[in-house]
Amino acid sequence: MTRFLVRAAVLLTALGTLATGSAQAAGLERLYILNCGEGVAGDISRWSPGVNVGQSMPFVDNCSLLKHAQGWLLWDTGVPDAIAAVPDGQQPADPKATHWYRPQTLASQLAALGVKPADIQFVAVSHTHGDHIGNVELFPQAMLLVQQAEYAWPSPNNTPRFKPEHPVMKLDGDKDVFGDGSVTILATPGHTPGHQSLLVKMPKTGALVLSGDAVHFQANWDNRRFPANNVDAEQTKASMERIAGILAKEQATLWINHDKAQRDRLTMAPGFYE
Numbered sequence: 001m002t003r004f005l006v007r008a009a010v011l012l013t014a015l016g017t018l019a020t021g022s023a024q025a026a027g028l029e030r031l032y033i034l035n036c037g038e039g040v041a042g043d044i045s046r047w048s049p050g051v052n053v054g055q056s057m058p059f060v061d062n063c064s065l066l067k068h069a070q071g072w073l074l075w076d077t078g079v080p081d082a083i084a085a086v087p088d089g090q091q092p093a094d095p096k097a098t099h100w101y102r103p104q105t106l107a108s109q110l111a112a113l114g115v116k117p118a119d120i121q122f123v124a125v126s127h128t129h130g131d132h133i134g135n136v137e138l139f140p141q142a143m144l145l146v147q148q149a150e151y152a153w154p155s156p157n158n159t160p161r162f163k164p165e166h167p168v169m170k171l172d173g174d175k176d177v178f179g180d181g182s183v184t185i186l187a188t189p190g191h192t193p194g195h196q197s198l199l200v201k202m203p204k205t206g207a208l209v210l211s212g213d214a215v216h217f218q219a220n221w222d223n224r225r226f227p228a229n230n231v232d233a234e235q236t237k238a239s240m241e242r243i244a245g246i247l248a249k250e251q252a253t254l255w256i257n258h259d260k261a262q263r264d265r266l267t268m269a270p271g272f273y274e
């Protein structure tokens with residue numbers, strides 16, 4: 001009897017592992033991290049009011065390219081490729097903000113991987129700040145995945161945030177992109193009205209949450225700090241707690257988009273995660 005119970009337990013465990021494994025592996029095959037900008041923040045307290053006032057800090061900007069059996073998805077598009085041709089980079093209007101450089105274009109990094117812009121099926125952007133939407137129109141045919149709240153957010157000069165003719169799926173909350181649970185857009189508003197993050201479940205690497213700008217760097221995550229100019233402080237705090245809950249539930253790792261120290265430890269394209 002005992003032996004039977006042990007065997008049954010082993011079988012059930014194996015079935016459970018299989019079920020979990022197949023859900024995680026589904027169709028997601030690879031994730032490439034692309035260099036979508038490097039810069040220097042003039043005064044880091046812009047992102048952590050009252051803390052480290054007057055100190056500058058290096059920033060990075062990532063894009064992530066996901067290869068799924070059903071197609072390619074690009075997460076964020078980074079600083080505009082045109083900045084790569086400007087030796088002095090993109091000087092911010094406010095000297096406390098980030099001075100961005102583009103060591104490599106997005107287009108050249110895709111070409112090096114043998115991926116044509118027309119191959120990209122989905123472009124999802126975390127939000128509509130310039131260091132995230134700089135190259136959306138490199139992919140005029142790609143389906144944009146963006147929150148309705150972000151799409152409709154009036155811009156300072158009242159021009160549309162995206163070209164009206166660009167194909168778009170306007171979201172109202174989370175979205176399981178490929179229907180297999182491997183790539184899920186998470187609504188994490190606060191930094192902007194329709195800010196979103198991305199939960200990916202890799203077959204070998206495991207679960208990751210790509211932050212977008214729900215948080216800007218590790219110290220801000222550890223201390224739950226955020227910039228004064230986030231559009232909604234309460235939503236920002238709630239979104240950070242939401243992400244913390246998902247990290248615990250999914251045993252996921254948080255990849256913080258602008259955190260240089262973290263990116264320095266990660267494998268950039270042409271290397272990849274699977």
Ligand SMILES: [Zn+2]
Pocket residue numbers: 129131132213258
């Ligand atoms: Zn940003």
